[in-house]
Amino acid sequence: MSTKTLSPMAMFLIRFKREKTAIVALCILLVMVIMAIGAPMFLHYTATDVDYNNILTTPSWEHWAGTDLYGRDNFARLVYGARISLSVGFLSVTIGVIAGTFLGVVAGYYGGILDAIIMRVADVLFAFPSFLLAIGIVAVLGGGIVNVIIAIAIFSTPMFARIVRSQTLSVLNSQYVRAAKTMGASSARIMFKHIIPSTVSSVLVYFTMRVGTSVLTAASLSFLGLGAQLHRRSGALCWHRAATLWRWMAICI
DSSP states (O other): OOOOOOOHHHHHHHHHHHOHHHHHHHHHHHHHHHHHHTHHHHOSSOTTOOOTTSSSOOOOSSSTTOBOTTSOBHHHHHHHHHHHHHHHHHHHHHHHHHHHHHHHHHHHHHOHHHHHHHHHHHHHHHHSOHHHHHHHHHHHHOSSHHHHHHHHHHHHHHHHHHHHHHHHHHHTTSHHHHHHHHTTOOHHHHIIIIIGGGGHHHHHHHHHHHHHHHHHHHHHHHHTTSSSOTTTOTTHHHHTTGGGOOHHHHHHO
């Protein structure tokens, strides 16, 4: 009687389906992503549309979160602002995943001095608080969304490199990797075909955690004037007119 061994990704999906909280969180995230991406299709207003006949109004069917000092729809501004936050979060962490996976699998597979160099560089980056490191990078490169993404990606890379390296070392001596080497498979094929797929579940877990942290980091940098410009900034779309916030707007936001 033969038994089928589940892949790490399959085991992750099985465990994920059992966690109702994770499923609810995923559904909420998907709704936010769909609303942010499809904002022009779902909303009748953009973030800059002005309605002088409805200034500082309370929530209504026409304006779900009311309007601001210039009659702009607050809900539309929140949704369009979320597009910036989600873009920064996902893009920066995705770059960190790609770079970290490459460095981690190379360090774990080849070992030796290459492993030592990569891990020592990662240790140096870990020695600095991530937010202070991001401030330093953005201060050198200049403000703007692109530089914020680069800064967040740089301090996201070391952790992904460590995770992938650890997973690489654990599967490097497995039977299927040894069999692939015996059959003459190239190192690139072994890494991309056998090793990297086994790291997906662990990387995916940390990826979801890192996106939220990246969004908060980007918002903090924007608050310090090092991120997006004021008219494009996610939180600042409503924050820079905070003096006009009423109780209705506070409840909605």
